[in-house]
Amino acid sequence: xxxxxxxxxxxxxxxxxxxxxxxxxxxxxxxxxxxxxxxxxxxxxxxxxxxxxxxxxxxxxxxx
Amino acid sequence: xxxxxxxxxxxxxxxxxxxxxxxxxxxxxxxxxxxxxxxxxxxxxxxxxxxxxxxxxxxxxxxxxxxxxxxxxxxxxxxxxxxxxxxxxxxxxxxxxxxxxxxxxxxxxxxxxxxxxxxxxxxxxxxxxxxxxxxxxxxxxxxxxxxxxxxxxxxxxxxxxxxxxxxxxxxxxxxxxxxxxxxxxxxxxxxxxxxxxxxxxxxxxxxxxxxxxxxxxxxxxxxxxxxxxxxxxxxxxxxxxxxxxxxxxxxxxxxxxxxxxxxxxxxxxxxxxxxxxxxxxxxxxxxxxxxxxxxxxxxxxxxxxxxxxxxxxxxxxxxxxxxxxxxxxxxxxxxxxxxxxxxxxxxxxxxxxxxxxxxxxxxxxxxxxxxxxxxxxxxxxxxxxxxxxxxxxxxxxxxxxxxxxxxxxxxxxxxxxxxxxxxxxxxxxxxxxxxxxxxxxxxxxxxxxxxxxxxxxxxxxxxxxxxxxxxxxxxxxxxxxxxxxxxxxxxxxxx
Numbered sequence: 133x134x135x136x137x138x139x140x141x142x143x144x145x146x147x148x149x150x151x152x153x154x155x156x157x158x159x160x161x162x163x164x165x166x167x168x169x170x171x172x173x174x175x176x177x178x179x180x181x182x183x184x185x186x187x188x189x190x191x192x193x194x195x196x
Numbered sequence: 197x198x199x200x201x202x203x204x205x206x207x208x209x210x211x212x213x214x215x216x217x218x219x220x221x222x223x224x225x226x227x228x229x230x231x232x233x234x235x236x237x238x239x240x241x242x243x244x245x246x247x248x249x250x251x252x253x254x255x256x257x258x259x260x261x262x263x264x265x266x267x268x269x270x271x272x273x274x275x276x277x278x279x280x281x282x283x284x285x286x287x288x289x290x291x292x293x294x295x296x297x298x299x300x301x302x303x304x305x306x307x308x309x310x311x312x313x314x315x316x317x318x319x320x321x322x323x324x325x326x327x328x329x330x331x332x333x334x335x336x337x338x339x340x341x342x343x344x345x346x347x348x349x350x351x352x353x354x355x356x357x358x359x360x361x362x363x364x365x366x367x368x369x370x371x372x373x374x375x376x377x378x379x380x381x382x383x384x385x386x387x388x389x390x391x392x393x394x395x396x397x398x399x400x401x402x403x404x405x406x407x408x409x410x411x412x413x414x415x416x417x418x419x420x421x422x423x424x425x426x427x428x429x430x431x432x433x434x435x436x437x438x439x440x441x442x443x444x445x446x447x448x449x450x451x452x453x454x455x456x457x458x459x460x461x462x463x464x465x466x467x468x469x470x471x472x473x474x475x476x477x478x479x480x481x482x483x484x485x486x487x488x489x490x491x492x493x494x495x496x497x498x499x500x501x502x503x504x505x506x507x508x509x510x511x512x513x514x515x516x517x518x519x520x521x522x523x524x525x526x527x528x529x530x531x532x533x534x535x536x537x538x539x540x541x542x543x544x545x546x547x548x549x550x551x552x553x554x555x556x557x558x559x560x561x562x563x564x565x566x567x568x569x570x571x572x573x574x575x576x577x578x579x580x581x582x583x584x585x586x587x588x589x590x591x592x593x594x595x596x597x598x599x600x601x602x603x604x605x606x607x608x609x610x611x612x613x614x615x616x617x618x619x620x621x622x623x624x625x626x627x628x629x630x631x632x633x634x635x636x637x638x639x640x641x642x643x644x645x646x647x648x649x650x651x652x653x654x655x656x657x658x659x660x661x662x663x664x665x666x667x668x669x670x671x672x673x674x675x676x677x678x679x680x681x682x683x684x685x686x687x688x689x690x691x
Binding site for chain 2: 145146147148149167170174187188189190191192193194195
């Protein structure tokens, strides 16, 4: 069994929940999320562990 | 970005759900129109008095068996409902956008907040435990049993078509009551889908009922002797009416009304974090939220004020407007053209009463995509607003920001507390002293500190004060459990 070498918590914008991305010393990535079964293949982190939504709910502050 | 697939593809006639059966109403039918596209997506019945009576009767008949079903067994239906909602999360969210107009991100957030109430209610075996005192006198014990009352009416508003009935319904059925839900006739599809899932979750016939309609259904609920209580969310005039009517007929009641929320900016606020928070507070859900920012109250000298307002106006002018199923959109249309007309009337009154129109959302709105202008409005900002102006005192329920100024925190609190509403006031500051002073002295049911939308989680009550709430106990969490149960106190002596 691979040793976990990295653990990241992410906020999933698809479900508005927290999830964990684990990286093993064998390079494998595991998504730990209570909703993984419900999301199935549509989980964006399964496709790309570094997934980041480009969506912003509002314009960001841009100082002059 | 591409438009997400619409879940509602055909115009169907929506039915009532009474006693475990989907029944066609005998009432008149009206169109449900997608406010972004202008297309009719469903036909909703305006049900009759007989139909609400039939739903109450079905609920009354279901009550004895449901009340004696164990809390664990009742919670299993809620666990199953939670699973089903997760399985259908995206569909349920897209329905909200399709019928209401909000962005898909807002709909997903609404779905999550609704599900969280189901999750909390799953804990009912512990949540509704009573308490016991041994030997209150020699050889005498006393205990309290929370018991269900019977049948509750739940009346939902248009602005959160999926979530708001879930502030009440899971707790009502978890505690052993039966419910009759009346969704807003403007947005009936979300509750219809929820009811299908509740049926699939295993609630016995008559426990979870839904009757579509308008005033006749509401009046039928208020006057029906078989209804023990009402949970209502809507405007303040209607909340007052519901509260009074429930008092006359001896029903317990939660009546949540409108708001005029102040967002207070202190000169020491973190500007970078505050501006996006204000954008979602004032313009999120197109301002159709009882926790939306309405009055922006700024403390500070002219230099601070001017630079802050430049940043606010610049950000507001960059909001992407369009159909909420386009994932790049940040603000959708208002729910219908009548609501848009009402908002336009407020903007006109602001101009007439002497406020300075800094950002004008009227006229041709820049929309992402090819959609009719009918229900779209741009973000609007007024400066030089005073509390006596209509735009400074009345609930507009649209994307309109009214900006005022105050000299110091004392004046801020005086202005906020002078409002007849007390729903969700917030302060943005980096001073703990200011924040503590504000939360201590403000008369508001929900208070934000560097938070623009003060929406309590499912395990806290959705509070409200003054004209924003009529009743004692609130929706959500432990207070909802208490609302949906009667305290039975037993004193026992064995001779």
